[in-house]
Amino acid sequence: MKLHRRVFVVGGHVTPFIGKSHPDFVWKRHPDFGKRENPTLEQHLTAAIRGAFDDTGVDPAAIQRGTVGNFLGSLFSNQAHLGSMAVRAHEGLYGTPFVRTEAACASGGLAVTAAIDAIQAGLDVTLAAGAEVQTTVSPREGAGFLARASHWETERDIDDFTFPAMFARRNKAYKERWGVTEEQLAHIVVKAYANANRNPLAHMKAVKVSLEHASAPSDTNPQFLRNEELREHLKVTDCSQVSDGAAALILASEEGLTRLGISASDCVEVLAYGHSTGPLGMVDDYTSLNTTSRAAREMYADAGITPGEVGVAEVHDCFHVTEALMTEALGFTDAGGGGRLAAEGATTLEGRIPVNTGGGLIAFGHPVGATGVKQVLEVARQMKGRCGDYQIATPPTVGVTANMGGDDRTSVCMAFRA
Ligand code: CAA
Secondary structure (H helix, E strand, O other): OEEEEEEEEEEEEEOOOEOOOOOOOOOOOOOOOOOOOOOOHHHHHHHHHHHHHHHHOOOHHHOOEEEEEOOOHHHHOOOOOHHHHHHOOOHHHOOOOEEEEOEOEOHHHHHHHHHHHHHHOOOOEEEEEEEEOOOOOOHHHHHHHHHHHOOHHHHHHHOOOHHHHHHHHHHHHHHHHHOOOHHHHHHHHHHHHHHHOOOOOOOOOOOOOOHHHHHOOEOOEOOOOOOOOOHHHOOHHHEOOOOEEEEEEEEEOHHHHHHHOOOHHHOEEEEEEEEEEOOOOOOOOOOOOHHHHHHHHHHHHHHOOOHHHOOEEEEOOOEHHHHHHHHHHOOOOOOOOHHHHHHOOOOOOOOOOOEOOOOHHHHOOOOHHHHHHHHHHHHHHHHOOOOHHHOOOOOOOEEEEEEEEOOOOEEEEEEEEO
16 A cells, blocks of 8 residues: 555554463473463553553553554453553553454564554554463464454365465475475574574574574474374474563654654654455465465565565564465565575575574464564564664665465565665
């Protein structure tokens, strides 16, 4: 979408993303097991929203509309009506219109586009949040919940782990078509963990993964699918994490910035976004992300930029093959070139086009509804030189995000300029 009113990312807040293997996450092998609980959905959401006010200095009373990206609060936490839940975060928000957006793993991206749309419609200061808690049940039961993002009737039973199996199917087709190897794709995993090791907010900040470990199955890196045809095409390290966490950001028009007393030079500008939705359960090509490609084409055309100008990208790496396919959909390489691009090191912090600099969904973590919001803040922070140990040496001036729901069924791509 072309923006007829300018929109700026003022700033925001990301909570630590936590889950199994994070030092603070309580589970049966943690010394605090039975002594304390992990934060709830409400606590994560509240922390992100309050953090966004603290980090930007924006008065909550200035917010004219809010959105909350969330996929499965009703199932994992028995909690829906999250617009109203978000308003509990601060007295200054009582009465402000807030809604929840849901598009599976693209729920957060759509929270941001809805907050942009509100500015296009005439408001001046809006807030977009996203939150998810998924660790209240086992990964296997949770996989059944996440399967609601598929076409349940025809796709749920591909495996107990529906989405891991759907992307194992893509991985199989992708490798067969282009001759891409598991070792090439393992570079995506190794980069993700190496970046997360430098990111204090990352779920996997304390876990090291070597190329050898990520390249081949082992007792400590099992192929866990039951689907016999697909099992050999997915290992544990290829997957994004089952994480809890939240993110919130504040957007403003030019008039909004004046009202807030914030200079545009302290913000990044949203240039445009592309949003495309494909028919559920009707993927026509497992070797490319056609819905994301459509959203990316719209974004580039409306932003007036080309892939070659992009200096940082946050893409939806729900599995290692997805990052390879995302880099193709965004035009950073040709069809079939995603594995090679990663193996050459082009997507590392020092590479030609750094991708998922904080660890991505694989190692920063993937609290589903928060992911699309976190992506925008990550790109904005890289462009403003605020990423600490994982800062790109020369802060990029153009960045993009790509957030995806389901098996490339909903895609939101956004472009930003510092
Ligand atoms: N040998 C053989 N099998 C083993 C094993 C071993 N050494 N260790 C584990 N397993 C098997 C077991 O069968 C186990 O399942 P059960 O315990 O229920 O039998 C299974 O592997 C998982 O093991 P764990 O529960 O110990 O795994 P974990 O806690 O380390 O989690 C993971 C690993 C299952 C890969 C988990 O991280 C995961 O599910 N990740 C993917 C999350 C996901 O799908 N998110 C959505 C992405 S899709 C998207 O983004 C789009 C959208 O809209 C949905």
